[in-house]
Amino acid sequence: xxxxxxxxxxxxxxxxxxxxxxxxxxxxxxxxxxxxxxxxxxxxxxxxxxxxxxxxxxxxxxxxxxxxxxxxxxxxxxxxxxxxxxxxxxxxxxxxxxxxxxxxxxxxxxxxxxxxxxxxxxxxxxxxxxxxxxxxxxxxxxxxxxxxxxxxxxxxxxxxxxxxxxxxxxxxxxxxxxxxxxxxxxxxxxxxxxxxxxxxxxxxxxxxxxxxxxxxxxxxxxxxxxxxxxxxxxxxxxxxxxxxxxxxxxxxxxxxxxxxxxxxxxxxxxxxxxxxxx
Amino acid sequence: xxxxxxxxxxxxxxxxxxxxxxxxxxxxxxxxxxxxxxxxxxxxxxxxxxxxxxxxxxxxxxxxxxxxxxxxxxxxxxxxxxxxxxxxxxxxxxxxxxxxxxxxxxxxxxxxxxxxxxxxxxxxxxxxxxxxxxxxxxxxxxxxxxxxxxxxxxxxxxxxxxxxxxxxxxxxxxxxxxxxxxxxxxxxxxxxxxxxxxxxxxxxxxxxxxxxxxxxxxxxxxxxxxxxxxxxxxxxxxxxxxxxxxxxxxxxxxxxxxxxxxxxxxxxxxxxxxxxxxxxxxxxxxxxxxxx
Ligand SMILES: Nc1ncnc2c1ncn2[C@@H]1O[C@H](COP(=O)(O)OP(=O)(O)O)[C@@H](O)[C@H]1O
Ligand SMILES: [Mg+2]
Numbered sequence: 001x002x003x004x005x006x007x008x009x010x011x012x013x014x015x016x017x018x019x020x021x022x023x024x025x026x027x028x029x030x031x032x033x034x035x036x037x038x039x040x041x042x043x044x045x046x047x048x049x050x051x052x053x054x055x056x057x058x059x060x061x062x063x064x065x066x067x068x069x070x071x072x073x074x075x076x077x078x079x080x081x082x083x084x085x086x087x088x089x090x091x092x093x094x095x096x097x098x099x100x101x102x103x104x105x106x107x108x109x110x111x112x113x114x115x116x117x118x119x120x121x122x123x124x125x126x127x128x129x130x131x132x133x134x135x136x137x138x139x140x141x142x143x144x145x146x147x148x149x150x151x152x153x154x155x156x157x158x159x160x161x162x163x164x165x166x167x168x169x170x171x172x173x174x175x176x177x178x179x180x181x182x183x184x185x186x187x188x189x190x191x192x193x194x195x196x197x198x199x200x201x202x203x204x205x206x207x208x209x210x211x212x213x214x215x216x217x218x219x220x221x222x223x224x225x226x227x228x229x230x231x232x233x234x235x236x237x238x239x240x241x242x243x244x245x246x247x248x249x250x251x252x253x254x255x256x257x258x259x260x261x262x263x264x265x266x267x268x269x270x271x272x273x274x275x276x277x278x
Numbered sequence: 279x280x281x282x283x284x285x286x287x288x289x290x291x292x293x294x295x296x297x298x299x300x301x302x303x304x305x306x307x308x309x310x311x312x313x314x315x316x317x318x319x320x321x322x323x324x325x326x327x328x329x330x331x332x333x334x335x336x337x338x339x340x341x342x343x344x345x346x347x348x349x350x351x352x353x354x355x356x357x358x359x360x361x362x363x364x365x366x367x368x369x370x371x372x373x374x375x376x377x378x379x380x381x382x383x384x385x386x387x388x389x390x391x392x393x394x395x396x397x398x399x400x401x402x403x404x405x406x407x408x409x410x411x412x413x414x415x416x417x418x419x420x421x422x423x424x425x426x427x428x429x430x431x432x433x434x435x436x437x438x439x440x441x442x443x444x445x446x447x448x449x450x451x452x453x454x455x456x457x458x459x460x461x462x463x464x465x466x467x468x469x470x471x472x473x474x475x476x477x478x479x480x481x482x483x484x485x486x487x488x489x490x491x492x493x494x495x496x497x498x499x500x501x502x503x504x505x506x507x508x509x510x511x512x513x514x515x516x517x518x519x520x521x522x523x524x525x526x527x528x529x530x531x532x533x534x535x536x537x538x539x540x541x542x543x544x545x546x547x548x549x550x551x552x553x554x555x556x557x558x559x560x561x562x563x564x565x566x567x568x569x570x
Contacts, residue, residue, distance in 0.1 A: 101424050108428075123411065123432075127439055130432050137435065138428025144438055144504040166439050 025087065027052045027192060027224050028073075033082035035068050041248040042068035046082070048243065048253065052191070055218060055225040057239030057256060059232060059271065065248035066228040067196055073226065074113050074194045075103045086110070086192070108138050112185035116197035118177035121184070122169045128155060128180055129165040135188045154183040158213060175206035179213065186217060193218075195227040199234060211237050232272065236260060244268045287334040287367040293317055297335035297490070301481060304492030309454030310422070311405050316488040321362070325355060326384055326401035327485030330362070333382045333399045336481070337363065342370045344378035349386040349527070349544035356384075373547050385448075387469040389526045389548040392478035394495060400463040402484035405491065407451045407461040427459050430502055438507055447512070453500045460491060460499075467501065468513045468527045474499035516541040521552035522559040 026049040035042035043065035050056050058066050071077035073084055075095055084095040086106065095103060107113070115121035122131055132151040133141070141147050152162050158179035160172075169177050178198060185193065198214070199207040215238055218225055227238060235242055235256055243253040244265065252265040263269045285291065300314035319327040337343070343363055347356040351373040359382060360371050372378050375390040382399040392398060408418040411429050421427065430451055437444045450467035454460050462473060463482060473480060473493060480493040493499065503509035514528045519540040526548055528541040540561060543549035 100420075104424055104426060126411065126432055127436060129439055130436050133435055134428055134432050137431040138426065142431070142503075142505050144435065145506050147435065148439075 025092075026050060027054075027087050028226075029083070029085040029092075030073060031083045031085070033069065033072050033079050033084070035072050035077065035079045041065070043072070043245070043248040046243075046250055048250075050192075050224055050226065052224055053222045054241065055223075055227065055239045057235030057242045058226065058228045058245060059230065059235055059242065060245035061230060061271070064245040066230075066245055068248070069245070070194055070196050070226065070228050074111065075107060076113075108135050109188060110191045112190040112193040114178075114181055114185055114193065114195040114198045116200040118169065118174070118181045121181040122177060124168065124170050127166045127168055128160065128172075131169065131180060131184045132187050135184065139188060150187060154187050155180075157217070158183040159209075173206075174202055175210060178202065178210055182214070182217070186221065186223075189221070191224060193223055193225045195225065197229055197231075198227065199229070199231065207234075214238060232260065244271065284366045286339070287337045287363065288319075289317065289331065289334045294335045297331055300490045301332065301335060301492060304481070304490050305479070305494045307458075308493055308497050309458030309460040309491060311489040311491045313488055314490050316485045319485065321358070323486040324403065326359060326382070326483075328483030328487075328490070329382050329384070329399050329401035329485075330359060330483075331485060332481050332483035332490060333363065333380060334367075336380055336397055336399070337367050337369060339367070339369065341379045342372050342377055344372050344375065344381045344547075345383075346381070346386060346388070346545075346547075347384045348529075349388075350546045352546065374551070375545075375547050385464050385466075386527070386544060387465055387472045389523075389543070389545045390551075391472075392476055394477040396478040398476075398478050398480045400465075400480065400482045402461070402463045402482045402489070403486075404449075405461055405482065405484040405487050405489040407449075407459050422458060425457070427453075430459050431504070434502060434504065434507075438504070444503065444507055444509070450509075451502050453502060454493065455498050456500075459502070462499075466513070466527055467509070468511045470499070470501045470509070471511050473497075514541055517559060518543045518549060518552075519559045519561045521549045521557045523549070523552055523557070 028050040031047050033046040034044040046069055058069065060066055072079040079096060085092050086095050095106065129148060129151040132154050133147040136147050136150060152165055155162060155165060160176055160179060169180055172180065199210055202210065211234060229235060239256045241254065242256045242259045243250050244259065244267065246267045252259060252263065252268045259268060260272055263272050297314055300312045304310065304312045316328065317331060319330055321327060343360065345351065345356045345360040347353040350356065363369055364371060375388040379395060380397045380399065381388065384401040406418055408421055408429055410433055412418050434444050437446055447467055448464040449461055450470055452460050452462055452470060462470060475496050475498065477495050479495055482491045501509040514530060516528055517524045518526060518528060520542050523543055526543045526545060529544045531540050531542055533540055
């Protein structure tokens with residue numbers, strides 16, 4: 001089953017011209033995001049634009065504010081200041097100030113979120129097919145056979161054999177769980193995917209396979225993505241643009257190759273020299 | 279024994295007022311689970327303390343009470359609840375569905391159609407239909423508030439994936455007036471259609487979980503399903519061996535240790551009144567002989 005068929009499930013307009021008409025500018029405009037934990041800064045003064053089809057990498061050492069920023073952008077956490085303006089199908093809207101039902105609707109249609117720990121992003125007590133089908137059902141899909149066909153198709157796209165469809169994720173390897181999480185998120189054809197250390201807990205060879213898969217899906221679906229990682233190899237492979245964070249602030253941003261090959265900020269230079277040699 | 283040591287129907291008037299407020303709120307928002315301060319009752323949880331409190335708050339001295347457990351008036355649970363209200367409220371009791379003004383039930387809806395003059399009170403063990411897949415109360419509340427009910431169909435999906443059909447046969451989830459998803463208590467799904475457009479008021483009480491919810495008369499109640507796996511109100515494919523009824527929910531009864539069995543109405547009042555009217559089933563047994 002194709003992406004447009006998945007959209008049909010959601011009851012949305014699958015006419016592609018509809019989608020293009022609403023997106024002449026950036027898909028996401030992030031302006032002055034700040035989040036504090038008491039007196040401590042989570043992140044502050046973060047602004048950037050994300051264009052349709054663009055992949056933004058966010059790097060920085062542990063504690064630099066990457067997860068905090070991503071949570072604020074994805075609506076899991078309310079920032080103390082700033083705006084997250086998303087080009088919805090009906091025009092730009094600030095996701096920070098929209099109502100909870102509107103935000104939830106976004107989170108299960110146009111947005112996707114891949115957690116570092118698959119346990120946070122999967123229902124461990126539900127079969128692989130049920131995990132992939134949940135978003136479809138949340139959007140009103142009521143035909144078991146079609147839900148199952150779509151789920152089978154998506155399992156195939158993330159390289160999980162069709163005969164595993166009724167197995168629970170607890171029977172899967174870490175890499176499979178992560179791929180299942182991706183399928184579960186992409187099944188409704190979102191336009192923006194947030195990822196927090198998606199290759200985090202995986203073996204190096206498994207990481208490489210997952211990265212290849214992600215790169216293929218992002219290109220094929222024309223997805224925009226914001227990917228948080230401490231692994232510069234990941235951003236080198238996936239990200240068009242890069243933001244480097246330190247102490248909750250963005251210290252450098254630009255095209256990935258430029259930043260990695262010719263880092264300007266002392267902290268970026270340190271980061272590149274110490275880690276990129278893998 | 280007299281009722282003088284107790285207030286009418288055991289609970290004090292302030293408590294009854296609190297419960298009535300919860301009931302009224304439940305009637306105003308059909309299918310919504312209203313929290314209430316459940317009281318200790320002189321019987322263990324699991325014996326219908328939620329239903330008993332709702333009944334106590336509804337009873338008037340002129341009421342006629344019927345109590346059933348799995349359709350039968352004569353089981354221990356039904357007998358003790360009936361005795362409790364005879365003793366504490368002095369109300370008249372009956373086994374005849376059409377004579378009762380208040381019916382407290384565990385696990386069944388009577389076969390005899392209910393009327394606008396009746397109140398049906400369900401005993402509920404677990405009021406939250408989403409509990410099965412989402413144990414966090416904060417999250418299930420939010421899901422109800424936002425009508426975020428995809429999970430309910432995930433449960434049915436899992437059923438079909440595992441069993442080839444929707445195997446849920448009790449406590450089959452329903453959507454009330456296109457809004458709240460509700461657990462109908464562990465009635466067989468055969469009874470689900472009786473809840474919709476019912477002339478009687480239907481009240482649900484969960485004692486341990488401290489929740490009351492309600493269906494006002496003539497409320498639309500739809501059983502959840504898939505287009506290609508539609509809901510069916512299934513029952514054993516037999517007629518009652520005692521009264522020949524083909525439209526009533528049947529219990530399978532083992533009659534000897536050589537594999538002998540019979541199917542009888544689970545609603546004992548319905549079965550008896552049919553036999554009194556002259557209907558005889560396969561075993562043709564008059565009521566008195568069948569129930570020693
Ligand atoms: N829930 C929290 N309460 C208090 N401080 C927090 C909390 N979460 C993160 N922080 C602090 O905010 C800063 C940024 O953390 P985080 O966003 O998790 O960084 P990263 O994802 O880059 O490792 C750190 O100093 C961290 O200790
Ligand atoms: Mg982090």
